[in-house]
Amino acid sequence: MQKLVHGLIQTNSTKIVLIVLDGLGGLPVNGKTELETADTPTMDALAQSGACGLHLPVACGITPGSGPGHLSLFGYNPLEHQIGRGILEALGLGMDVRRTDIALRCNYGTIEQGIIKDRRAGRIPTDQSRKITERLKTAITKIDDAEIHFAPGMEHRFAVLMRFPEPLVPGADSINDTDPQKEGKAPLEAAAGTSAAERVARVARKFVSKVAEVLKGEEKANYILLRGFSVMPHLLSFKEAYGLNAVAIATYPMYGGLAKLVGMTTPAVSGGVQEEIDYLRANYDKYDFFFLHVKKVDSYGEDGDFDGKRRRIEEFDALLPQIVSLNPDVLIITGDHSTPALMKGHSWHPVPIILKSPYVLGGLCKGFSERECTKGELGIFPTVNLMSLALANAGRLKKFGA
């Protein structure tokens, strides 16, 4: 699909705004979903005049993580392009991940006489864990020719990048986790699964020894377990794939990180949705494509807080006129997956979407909701097809064939 689209790209001065309300889709509680319960006059009006439907992030019945959910929205098949756990962790902690890097999820653990007594170092408090990570950061900066970068996380978790002098070849991340998965066992040694990974595995083994040396006086966090060795996936950038100058406006690092994987500009934006909109408005002349991410809708869904999720949707709707008034050529409002408060987590349900452009039928839906969107002109379609639809509506795709 992306290859087909790539061959038809033409550029113009249109603007596309993609707003992702994270985890937007929901399920009924007392007969109505979060979106159905929410008072959303602006989105309802857009749904009445725009094109609506539902999109399937990965496949029927498959619940997507945030990585696959966003890659799909960006037009990259999430089954072809899988993002390693280390990369996602590092992106989530705001690290500047590059093509020269191996990314790792790390745990502090407790070891005694070569045996792992606690895989989570007693879930040490985050402030203690941060201090220990600071010590490591000072003590270990380079191993062989690899720079070592640390990012502190919550409790016993943190992320590490091993930055090599040149981009890594495929297979360089083929290294087993050192976490034995059970207490009472010895940690595993980092071993290369391919010859391309040998150099990385050597650095990893030295890294584990050095950490153990630095932490040997610690009561609980006296060892490190490595998981999710991974390199950046090789993805065409938005510029290469679609000819778009794209910017990601997101306050949570993970989402900017995912956007960076596809070459979007990822400015630091702090605050809430109003600050994100302020950034969008202030920089509206600079880009063709705006990805604006609203995190809190998902967070309340994950907590099973139906009413909290409803309120976050309403708050967004109240701010939305500030974007609508810019009159972008294509305005899309949707989610990356469903997070029904009823299920307290991501789910497989298709995600409602509004696409507003001058080139839609409209008039099929009374408002914006999961059920109204089943009546829409877009039907139920694979999320990965959204970008071609957006580009078409923006006049950015030529005719296929004569």
Add this chain to the structure above:
Amino acid sequence: MQKLVHGLIQTNSTKIVLIVLDGLGGLPVNGKTELETADTPTMDALAQSGACGLHLPVACGITPGSGPGHLSLFGYNPLEHQIGRGILEALGLGMDVRRTDIALRCNYGTIEQGIIKDRRAGRIPTDQSRKITERLKTAITKIDDAEIHFAPGMEHRFAVLMRFPEPLVPGADSINDTDPQKEGKAPLEAAAGTSAAERVARVARKFVSKVAEVLKGEEKANYILLRGFSVMPHLLSFKEAYGLNAVAIATYPMYGGLAKLVGMTTPAVSGGVQEEIDYLRANYDKYDFFFLHVKKVDSYGEDGDFDGKRRRIEEFDALLPQIVSLNPDVLIITGDHSTPALMKGHSWHPVPIILKSPYVLGGLCKGFSERECTKGELGIFPTVNLMSLALANAGRLKKFGA
């Protein structure tokens, strides 16, 4: 798809019930379809609260046979996994087909001086044909190292299994039909298309000679024509693919046979739908997945008996509360294909479906029918995706990606 699902399986104690009303979908006669005409209060209530839609067994415009229709429902791509005609015939006649077997559809024919005079032996009556098959069964039990098993069929038709001592390798069934397709020609000799088939072809040639010897006194059925040489397809079992202990409750041998191909337990159940439901209820604790097959809906459709099909649907609906009251985690009611009485045969039309679980929107359809299902939240989807949807609704699939 099945590979993706396989990697995400988690087990729990949920129950999934899949009810297949064979040939359920229909077309209007005097403005209404069989399902629309039928009085079905229980299915209508389920359609109102459950998720509805239509599924496409093979592809747009493609009319499926029973084999592809069921494989699709079970989550196996019917274009990748084709079931040989010999296998289907043997399963339909209730034979215990194994991986060591070559299955064949056979016809009695009339031969004179080496020329086929009648390819169907004058369509001899079934009772005569059965007696002749019994004679063959006594006379021919083994050829080389292959056991020969017979199953009598209707009129001039029957099935044969050649059972070898060990499982057959791919290509072992690459042997031409011996039926010349036209009267007035000599029968063809069974010839191997690959070296793997040579041993089987040798047995087949000896088999034809032996049969001719035994039947040489017969007036009409004095020869045998062989068609549809085939081996069991290699399919992952339901246990392997989905982690499900599955049982097939079917009174017609073909459907139990199809279920056996995917490793379901296939108890002998005789009687009608009530006896099938009795079996389901009595064995509800023993399995995770229940495939319950209702044949008669299709049979009346094939006969072009609109009213008979309607009545079979109503009879099923009247019994359905006995299953609903078990409150399975996921209850699915659908067909394997459409059989409109108007067309007196299978058709390509997508098949209406209800999926009931706690995790659906519901409220979109007024009742259960082809037309109401077009308004449902499931849309029109490939049948092969049904299993992932069922597993998701049963909480049996993990998240894809982080």
